[in-house]
Amino acid sequence: MRRLLALFFLAWRAVVLHPLRNALAGSRGKERFLENYAPEALVPYSAAERRVLPRFSGCIQCGLCDAICPLVPRLPRRQWRGPSLFAVAYSRSTPELSHLRTPIGLLDNCGTCSACQTVCPRAVPLLEIFAFTRRKLADVEKAA
Template identity: 30%
Template sequence: MRKLHAYILLAWHLLLHLTKKFLFLYRPGGIDRVKDNFETEGLTPLSAREREMIAKWQSCIGCGLCEAACAELSVIPENRHVGPQLLAESSMRDLSQAELAIPSAEAIEACGCDELEEICPVDIPLCDLAEFLHRLGNETRSARK
């Protein structure tokens, strides 16, 4: 009986959906509603350049050379994103937690991200990563307030 009820509800909602589509009875401003829903969770839109950079960060092989060269990263608490390697890896997984990576981004800048980029065997653009995480972290913080 429950299965039949579920099928009836599914068919009813399909009919409503098709009717709305056919008669153009949808609410305008869909992209604004999407932005309102996602920005409160800290998910902000990315530019085309930032999407290209994320693809470059995904080439991180996790060698740890950059972390060994940057002593400032040792002062960051363990529950935060630590080190350039973890920054590169975390930036491609969960951008809603970008504000947690701000201390690491500041440490990268303090170490001299140009020097860390020279050490990287796969040429991860760490300066761009630190700048990106600052912007994204600040937007995430402001969206949650």
């Protein structure tokens, strides 16, 4: 009888309890991810966002965009060294959004200029990268 009860208990765990626990944990997966990683500005990327990332990663660090950017001579270098900062960040596996938080605020001064993107020999879509970064940093704020 005890053996039968033990087998019944094992079956209950395998068939009901364990799958139920997994299902509940799965539904909280995103929430738990954000609890752990949002403070480090790590937020999930949608499938569509992951598809555009390779287009952002072509920078060869030639520096031409920094040389042409009109904000470079107007701002202290410790605040703004140029738009390549963004292109270089996206040329790595995962951009470190926390490092881009301060420079993104300075881009309010760009106006209608798009010189950095026009001069880029690798056609890195810098303006798209700026917009993408703004959206992801807004996601970080929401998750914090």
